[in-house]
Amino acid sequence: MNADIRHDWTVAEIETLLASPLLDLMQRAQAVHRRHHDDTIQLASLLSVKTGGCPEDCAYCPQSAHYAKKTGVSKEALMQVEDVLTRARAARDAGATRFCMGAAWREVRDGAEFDRVVDMVRGIGELGMESCVTLGMLAPHQARRLADAGLKAYNHNLDTGPEFYGDIVSTRVYEQRLETLAAVRDAGIDICCGGIIGMGEGARDRASLLRQLAAMEPHPESVPINALVAVEGTPLAGRPKVDPFDLVRMIAAARIVMPASRVRLSAGRESLSREAQAMCFMAGANSIFYGEKLLTTANNEAAADRKLIADLGLKVQALHQHETLPPLPASLDLPADCPRRGEARAAAE
Ligand code: SAM
Numbered sequence: 001m002n003a004d005i006r007h008d009w010t011v012a013e014i015e016t017l018l019a020s021p022l023l024d025l026m027q028r029a030q031a032v033h034r035r036h037h038d039d040t041i042q043l044a045s046l047l048s049v050k051t052g053g054c055p056e057d058c059a060y061c062p063q064s065a066h067y068a069k070k071t072g073v074s075k076e077a078l079m080q081v082e083d084v085l086t087r088a089r090a091a092r093d094a095g096a097t098r099f100c101m102g103a104a105w106r107e108v109r110d111g112a113e114f115d116r117v118v119d120m121v122r123g124i125g126e127l128g129m130e131s132c133v134t135l136g137m138l139a140p141h142q143a144r145r146l147a148d149a150g151l152k153a154y155n156h157n158l159d160t161g162p163e164f165y166g167d168i169v170s171t172r173v174y175e176q177r178l179e180t181l182a183a184v185r186d187a188g189i190d191i192c193c194g195g196i197i198g199m200g201e202g203a204r205d206r207a208s209l210l211r212q213l214a215a216m217e218p219h220p221e222s223v224p225i226n227a228l229v230a231v232e233g234t235p236l237a238g239r240p241k242v243d244p245f246d247l248v249r250m251i252a253a254a255r256i257v258m259p260a261s262r263v264r265l266s267a268g269r270e271s272l273s274r275e276a277q278a279m280c281f282m283a284g285a286n287s288i289f290y291g292e293k294l295l296t297t298a299n300n301e302a303a304a305d306r307k308l309i310a311d312l313g314l315k316v317q318a319l320h321q322h323e324t325l326p327p328l329p330a331s332l333d334l335p336a337d338c339p340r341r342g343e344a345r346a347a348a349e
Pocket residue numbers: 060061062063102103104105106134135136155156157159194195196226227228229230231267268295
């Protein structure tokens with residue numbers, strides 16, 4: 001089993017994987033998956049705790065200040081701790097075991113706002129959920145503070161291979177991403193690191209990203225694979241939709257090169273059919289974002305996700321205190337953006 005874990009994958013080897021016949025690739029990925037994982041899917045809910053106005057120019061991102069005029073995403077203040085915890089509680093009550101919070105910052109600055117995020121992390125832990133934050137670049141002492149507050153994971157994506165990175169972001173370099181990841185690892189926090197397909201990169205760039213991730217020792221515990229959500233007003237708005245088979249291939253290759261990691265079928269899922277999502281699970285994805293919003297864009301309806309998982313005979317990862325998913329809510333008396341609202345609506349109809 002541990003012979004599966006390698007850190008010396010070459011770009012050429014991964015390119016060969018990505019180009020292999022789809023069913024062969026899926027079968028190989030599924031075999032690796034079954035050696036390292038059971039049949040549970042983790043539901044992770046996402047919340048943008050500080051939206052918009054980011055000084056970085058990531059070409060895919062609706063939260064960059066550079067494209068704000070065209071995207072209409074304006075800069076908002078950092079949320080209050082209690083409001084965040086109310087949302088986390090609702091997500092937990094709907095079955096999520098992980099709560100991820102995103103801030104549209106270039107980097108973390110010490111001060112009252114960072115103190116507030118640290119309090120959010122502590123509060124999520126007190127709810128019994130895994131916490132993950134994505135706050136941009138992080139210095140070692142800040143990583144240690146988050147670790148002390150009980151942070152489970154830090155999301156910081158490499159997004160693509162180093163050769164293509166300059167085509168996507170001009171306000172920072174790949175090496176800075178690697179430095180933040182090192183600070184996270186040194187603080188004893190799990191690494192959540194993955195990327196996006198569909199930005200105009202080639203198969204070699206996808207393989208190059210996976211090589212970077214697989215070279216990390218240990219592998220990132222969590223690997224989000226996003227399909228570009230081409231948001232109007234961003235430079236990548238005109239990109240064609242990702243072929244779902246390409247997403248399946250990327251997930252399968254990630255599963256094969258990082259056998260023990262949790263591979264997350266992330267952004268772009270809303271445009272996938274149930275069948276395409278099933279292929280992603282078959283290829284080794286074992287987590288989804290759960291709740292009807294990602295950071296600023298729409299996500300799948302919670303009720304539809306629960307039904308899909310049940311129809312496939314898969315299980316949802318439970319919190320320690322209960323073994324099965326909590327029952328559907330009986331009333332519609334939920335906040336407008338609560339992830340259970342869609343279900344309540346469906347149940348009431
Ligand atoms: N500012 C932080 C950073 O860059 O690490 C955190 C927030 S950023 C929104 C987190 C990740 O979301 C990005 O690295 C990217 O992989 C993903 N993402 C952002 N916009 C996306 C889009 N339009 N489509 C797909 N993924 C996207």
